[in-house]
Amino acid sequence: MARWTRIPAPIARRRLSHAAAGLAVATLTLTACGSASTSSSAATTSGAPAPSSTVSAGSPSSGGSSQATSITATEADFSISLDKSSLTAGSYTITVANKGSATHDLVVEQGGASVARTDSISPGGTGSLNVTLKPGDYVFYCSIGNHRSMGMELPVHVS
Ligand SMILES: [Cu+2]
Incomplete structure (x- = not known):
């Protein structure tokens, strides 16, 4: 009996850690979304320098x-x-x-x-x-x- 009472504890702990991990993932996702939209808007804002660097890489083939x-x-x-x-x-x-x-x-x-x-x-x-x-x-x-x-x-x- 003593063994049976001991087993649920790790499971509960695992569930808790799963929940914590889920929260962490959710937080990371939110953070990632935030930074992604920030960097993409930054790329759009600095549109002039970005194409010129692309041109130097792809210039031999086109234009x-x-x-x-x-x-x-x-x-x-x-x-x-x-x-x-x-x-x-x-x-x-x-x-x-x-x-x-x-x-x-x-x-x-x-x-x-x-x-x-x-x-x-x-x-x-x-x-x-x-x-x-x-x-x-x-x-x-x-x-x-x-x-x-x-x-x-x-x-x-x-x-
Ligand atoms: Cu000569």
């Missing part, structure tokens, strides 16, 4: 024409290589690193016309240019001496 993508062209004697194999239409800042022992430059050409170019770049130096690329075929080349015919010519397709 990122306002923000330039940085790419690097590496020149040597006598070659040009890009750190990106495929380019999509948009604005680009192209950093040109001259790893050769001769002076080079970089010209972006489309349909035989120069679209953008760097100044002459000394050996070991870097230059840069800004260009907006549209879908189509371009040629990146070095305009110094006969470097283009020596191999400093890179066809670039922009999709």
Whole structure:
């Protein structure tokens, strides 16, 4: 008999703790709801900064024409290589690193016309240019001496 009288006590205690837990959950839920609505209204209020950070993340695929993508062209004697194999239409800042022992430059050409170019770049130096690329075929080349015919010519397709 003594055992039977002892058993209900833990059950009652468990029920109590369940009830307490339920209250705690209810309180947490209320608190969570309160803070959630506060933070979502804060996000709505700060609507301007939020989209701009989203744009920087998703700009390469859609509508990122306002923000330039940085790419690097590496020149040597006598070659040009890009750190990106495929380019999509948009604005680009192209950093040109001259790893050769001769002076080079970089010209972006489309349909035989120069679209953008760097100044002459000394050996070991870097230059840069800004260009907006549209879908189509371009040629990146070095305009110094006969470097283009020596191999400093890179066809670039922009999709
Ligand atoms: Cu060159």
